[in-house]
Amino acid sequence: MKAEEIMSSPVIAVRPVEPVSHAKNLMLRHKINRLVVIEKGEPVGMLSMCDIAGSLSEGTASWRRRPIDQIQISRIMHKGVISVSPHTDLNKIADIMLRQDISSLLVSENSKLLGMVTKTDMLKFFAKSLKEKIKVANLMTPNPVTVNLRHSISRVLEIMHEKNVARVVVARGDTPIGIITESDIGFAQIEKPAIGPNVREVRYTRKLERGGRPRARYIKHVALLTAEDVMTRDPTTIDAYDDVSIAADIMIEKGISGLPVMDKKSLVGILTKTDIVKGISRLGIE
Secondary structure (H helix, E strand, C coil): CCHHHHCCCCCCCCCCEHHHHHHHHHHHHCCCCCCEEEEEEEEEEEEEHHHHHHHHHCCCCHHCCCCCHCEEHHCCEEEEECCCCCEEECCHHHHHHHHCHHHHHHHHCEEEEEEEEEEEHHHHHHHHHHHCCCCCHHCCCCCCCCCCCCCEEHHHHHHHHHCCCCCCEEEEEEEEEEEEEEHHHHHHHCCHHHHHHHHHHEEEEEEEECCEEEEEEEEEEEEEEEHHHHEEECCCCCCCCCHHHHHHHHHHHHCCCCEEECCEEEEEEEEEEHHHHHHHHHHCCC
């Protein structure tokens, strides 16, 4: 199997000077998660939905606080691209994705952009062509990172960074009750900065008035986002001894990138698109 047989084409592109809001709208309209950034007819970078969420929710630069229709794509895109020929084997594509820690590769020939291969394209290939090849338990990441309902979002982000994961399971004991991705957090902070009922009032004082009574300088309301506020509730799960192709079908149908894995009634792992790409590499598909 070659890149040209599974790639997505045509590729939807944006320019570095266009606003982030335009890129986001294109992704939503076409139900895709990434775009190629083109300048003077040449691909110069990539932009994903996770880039938008992550870049605009972190850091202290003043431009990050602007509306996304006032921020240029060039500020948050990933510069540089990796390309393969249309005749590249899937096994090699999987190896490149894993080694470079990327989710997509451009497909080009003679300087002409032909398409793009993403982890979702690899997922579709697995669902269609690799049925009854391997069980979920053999590919899943065991002992998934979990948080509870009351963890603050700042703490959830810390845990994600400490464990180097893009999603966590919200669990009650051994039962998954939600799932949170970096995008969930990023867009909650960008678009719903005061989501949820948990608000703390902070009163700042400057000096004492006559009689010893403090004089308030100003009052600030701080939204206390928790895991419960932003999680996707009642996540779809997969049994540890189901075929991976079944999990791939579910991810494609629901447009998700990870499934909590259950053994009887206990959470034992998580299966992601990256795990399935690892499976393609392990099976040596050509």
